[in-house]
Amino acid sequence: MILAVLFLSSLALTTKVSAQTPQPTELTRDQAMNYPMLGFGGCSGTPGSSAPSAKINGKNIYILGDSITAGAKDAYKDAFKDKDLTISARVGRSWGTAGQDSPANIGSQGTGKEAFAADTEKIKSADAIIIALGTNQMGGDEASQNPIGSIITAFRGVNEKAPIWWVNIANSGVAGVPSFNETLKQQAGDKYTVIDWAKTVDPTGDGTNNPGKLLSTDGTHPSSEGTKKLVDLVVSAVTSGAGVQNNGVAAGDCKCSSGGTTGGGDAITKFLQALAFQESGGQLNLVSSGSARGKFQYIDSTWKGVAQKYYPHALKYANANGAPESVQDALVYIEYTDKFNTFNGDLFKLAVSHFYPLANQEAKWLDIIPPSNVVTPRQYAEKLVAGYNSGAGKEIKFYYNDAPEFKESLAAVGGQTTASVKSGEGSCSAPGQIGPGEAAGKIVETALNLAWDTKKDGLIEEKDAKPTYQAAMPKFNGSTNTTGDPKLTPWSDCGVFVATVMHMSGVDTAYPKRNTLTQEPYTTNSERYERITNVTDSSQLKPGDIIINKHHTMIFVGPQTGPAGEYNTVDASFGDRVPGAKVFAPHPDTQDPDSYDAYRIKG
Amino acid sequence: MQFDGISLIKRYKNLLIIGAVLIAVGLIASQAYNYWRAQNYAVLIVNGSPVDLTMQLGDKKYKKPSKIYVSPGEYTLGFSRDNFSSTSRKVTLEKQKTTTVNVPLYATNEEGEKYFKIPANQTQAEFVGGLWEDETSTKFTNDFPIVRSLPITRRDFIIDYSSRGELENRTIYIRITHAGTLGKKNAEDWIRQKGYDPATFDISYIDISKIPIGTDEGSGH
Numbered sequence: 001m002i003l004a005v006l007f008l009s010s011l012a013l014t015t016k017v018s019a020q021t022p023q024p025t026e027l028t029r030d031q032a033m034n035y036p037m038l039g040f041g042g043c044s045g046t047p048g049s050s051a052p053s054a055k056i057n058g059k060n061i062y063i064l065g066d067s068i069t070a071g072a073k074d075a076y077k078d079a080f081k082d083k084d085l086t087i088s089a090r091v092g093r094s095w096g097t098a099g100q101d102s103p104a105n106i107g108s109q110g111t112g113k114e115a116f117a118a119d120t121e122k123i124k125s126a127d128a129i130i131i132a133l134g135t136n137q138m139g140g141d142e143a144s145q146n147p148i149g150s151i152i153t154a155f156r157g158v159n160e161k162a163p164i165w166w167v168n169i170a171n172s173g174v175a176g177v178p179s180f181n182e183t184l185k186q187q188a189g190d191k192y193t194v195i196d197w198a199k200t201v202d203p204t205g206d207g208t209n210n211p212g213k214l215l216s217t218d219g220t221h222p223s224s225e226g227t228k229k230l231v232d233l234v235v236s237a238v239t240s241g242a243g244v245q246n247n248g249v250a251a252g253d254c255k256c257s258s259g260g261t262t263g264g265g266d267a268i269t270k271f272l273q274a275l276a277f278q279e280s281g282g283q284l285n286l287v288s289s290g291s292a293r294g295k296f297q298y299i300d301s302t303w304k305g306v307a308q309k310y311y312p313h314a315l316k317y318a319n320a321n322g323a324p325e326s327v328q329d330a331l332v333y334i335e336y337t338d339k340f341n342t343f344n345g346d347l348f349k350l351a352v353s354h355f356y357p358l359a360n361q362e363a364k365w366l367d368i369i370p371p372s373n374v375v376t377p378r379q380y381a382e383k384l385v386a387g388y389n390s391g392a393g394k395e396i397k398f399y400y401n402d403a404p405e406f407k408e409s410l411a412a413v414g415g416q417t418t419a420s421v422k423s424g425e426g427s428c429s430a431p432g433q434i435g436p437g438e439a440a441g442k443i444v445e446t447a448l449n450l451a452w453d454t455k456k457d458g459l460i461e462e463k464d465a466k467p468t469y470q471a472a473m474p475k476f477n478g479s480t481n482t483t484g485d486p487k488l489t490p491w492s493d494c495g496v497f498v499a500t501v502m503h504m505s506g507v508d509t510a511y512p513k514r515n516t517l518t519q520e521p522y523t524t525n526s527e528r529y530e531r532i533t534n535v536t537d538s539s540q541l542k543p544g545d546i547i548i549n550k551h552h553t554m555i556f557v558g559p560q561t562g563p564a565g566e567y568n569t570v571d572a573s574f575g576d577r578v579p580g581a582k583v584f585a586p587h588p589d590t591q592d593p594d595s596y597d598a599y600r601i602k603g
Numbered sequence: 604m605q606f607d608g609i610s611l612i613k614r615y616k617n618l619l620i621i622g623a624v625l626i627a628v629g630l631i632a633s634q635a636y637n638y639w640r641a642q643n644y645a646v647l648i649v650n651g652s653p654v655d656l657t658m659q660l661g662d663k664k665y666k667k668p669s670k671i672y673v674s675p676g677e678y679t680l681g682f683s684r685d686n687f688s689s690t691s692r693k694v695t696l697e698k699q700k701t702t703t704v705n706v707p708l709y710a711t712n713e714e715g716e717k718y719f720k721i722p723a724n725q726t727q728a729e730f731v732g733g734l735w736e737d738e739t740s741t742k743f744t745n746d747f748p749i750v751r752s753l754p755i756t757r758r759d760f761i762i763d764y765s766s767r768g769e770l771e772n773r774t775i776y777i778r779i780t781h782a783g784t785l786g787k788k789n790a791e792d793w794i795r796q797k798g799y800d801p802a803t804f805d806i807s808y809i810d811i812s813k814i815p816i817g818t819d820e821g822s823g824h
Binding site for chain 2: 278279281287288374493494536538539554559575
């Protein structure tokens with residue numbers, strides 16, 4: 001009797017839940033794709049600021065460059081071996097000067113203008129034009145040696161249709177480079193697309209020249225690693241529209257859209273890594289409630305529907321669990337290549353579309369937990385965006401290139417890929433972020449950029465700090481050792497580190513530059529921060545939170561993996577170590593009656 | 604009467620020899636004592652904020668303790684200073700080993716707050732605060748390694764934890780929010796995959812599929 005009552009009660013509860021929540025189906029997914037950009041939970045990007053969807057449509061590529069292009073000519077030939085490539089590059093060249101003779105030179109010689117004249121027929125038939133001038137006699141006005149406007153006008157005069165890319169200059173240590181790059185960006189409009197080589201070399205934009213050793217010792221020409229990176233960036237831009245900036249919206253090393261197979265590092269891959277991390281932790285055969293299966297937890301009916309729409313080869317498998325990893329990867333990659341376009345890079349909506357697409361159509365479903373799940377679509381999407389911002393799942397690999405018919409199916413949606421950077425000028429983590437996640441993402445990105453991914457016990461000197469921090473701290477903080485105690489170096493000061501991150505990221509340039517006893521009341525009294533008191537529960541923290549008590553402060557960056565294992569926080573410890581990785585496990589601090597608090601930036 | 608250096612040495616030769624011998628004996632004795640002490644005592648290093656706190660060790664009080672040689676054994680150390688919170692710490696001191704305790708005390712009134720307005724005191728507080736946080740985090744994650752991986756959210760389960768208690772006897776409570784029995788199984792499987800036995804934890808389960816929407820049920824342990 002009791003069992004019967006319990007059973008009926010349980011049934012009643014289940015019925016109640018079901019009555020309030022629709023069942024997820026592939027139909028709602030498809031519907032969701034037809035309702036882009038609804039007015040909730042959206043991205044803070046500016047419509048119209050995104051890059052045009054420039055990508056090559058044909059085989060003929062023309063490159064006009066100087067010594068940097070000359071040095072990379074073999075890498076270009078290799079990368080574009082399936083294209084008809086013409087390179088004209090000469091050491092020391094600008095548009096108005098010829099430079100020097102060199103064995104490295106290739107193609108038509110003379111000034112840039114002379115090479116242009118000699119190659120008119122090639123340029124006329126080009127399907128893609130790449131200009132890589134500016135290093136020599138840079139200048140942005142018509143009278144100077146590299147008059148951007150005149151050069152573009154000349155190219156457009158002989159070829160009206162081919163997209164044009166211009167590779168900017170990566171040498172921020174040279175006076176004039178930043179202004180040339182800025183002019184290049186401002187004049188771009190819809191005339192050409194800037195390939196942001198400068199940002200790849202100097203991701204922080206703080207003038208830290210060559211932190212990734214992408215330039216050779218002369219600070220101008222790419223190293224062998226840099227040459228590879230430069231060519232990858234150009235190839236990615238030309239073939240997929242990735243890695244570009246336009247109209248002041250910078251992408252740098254973040255490849256913010258994709259239709260190509262570049263993998264690793266582009267926005268789609270980063271999104272899918274966070275998605276796989278959240279859905280399965282990268283497990284191939286996980287089965288969850290509601291028949292969600294596989295690396296990306298496709299419900300069986302959704303798997304079938306997505307396969308029919310995007311990747312028919314996957315129909316050979318009844319569900320995600322039965323498919324090889326390469327096929328699971330291929331299906332999700334093609335689907336999100338298209339969806340990045342549909343949702344214009346809005347990560348929140350992309351996340352909702354994977355979890356519960358109906359909530360992208362009707363906002364009321366955002367805050368209701370669907371059957372067989374434990375979070376609402378809003379919670380799911382916010383967590384996924386936070387994961388994206390903190391690089392969750394970055395160790396997860398994709399094997400879509402090994403999947404049969406992948407390239408063909410991808411090509412079928414490739415023409416529609418116009419995903420672009422949505423907001424956050426100068427921030428690699430910016431594309432598609434939503435409101436609060438944008439600032440938090442910048443904090444996380446900057447903190448990870450400045451801190452080692454290991455703990456550096458006992459290392460307190462400038463030389464011990466990560467090179468990016470060596471460059472950034474004096475510029476964005478400037479603290480020195482005023483204590484008289486040689487071990488209390490500013491390089492190991494926790495408050496200096498957090499302040500440097502806040503200033504350099506641009507999130508809070510009023511943040512007190514040192515001293516937790518000053519920073520703690522500042523964050524407490526500032527309306528810009530949400531305060532989470534007494535952090536003793538693991539669910540209280542989000543990536544980008546500043547953890548602080550009266551005597552110590554840290555930045556929570558979310559799950560990360562370093563050479564020594566997992567970590568979630570970066571900090572410095574005064575007199576003990578320079579900024580690096582650590583695990584902060586929320587716990588009561590019995591010494592401090594207030595324990596640790598977290599401060600979350602709003603907006 | 605003239606005294607040059609050589610004649611002075613000659614005159615006080617015996618005294619000088621005795622002095623030198625005494626110094627040598629003193630140095631040797633000092634070294635021997637240091638060696639004997641290092642072999643037979645434990646070393647306790649105290650990083651305190653305020654630096655001039657008082658430490659109670661058994662019957663003895665130490666003002667502004669830094670490096671102390673102590674007989675090996677288990678101790679409860681008391682730390683206090685006017686205008687600051689007091690605290691105690693249990694330590695096991697072993698012969699020939701150095702044990703460091705990091706002790707940040709917190710101001711309990713305005714006088715205490717004033718103390719931290721002095722830059723040198725601020726920097727000492729941050730020095731000790733950073734070390735203390737490292738010490739507690741390291742101990743906590745060593746005691747409960749699973750916390751390194753929490754919280755974890757999957758489609759049909761969430762695992763997180765809360766913690767209670769003093770440093771020496773801290774406990775954690777695992778909370779599993781799951782959708783149905785499969786969600787519960789997946790959560791427990793995840794714990795096993797991490798190398799732990801779910802049965803060894805104090806776990807509260809919340810089956811979200813059985814909770815009517817809009818109630819406050821399932822709000823945690």
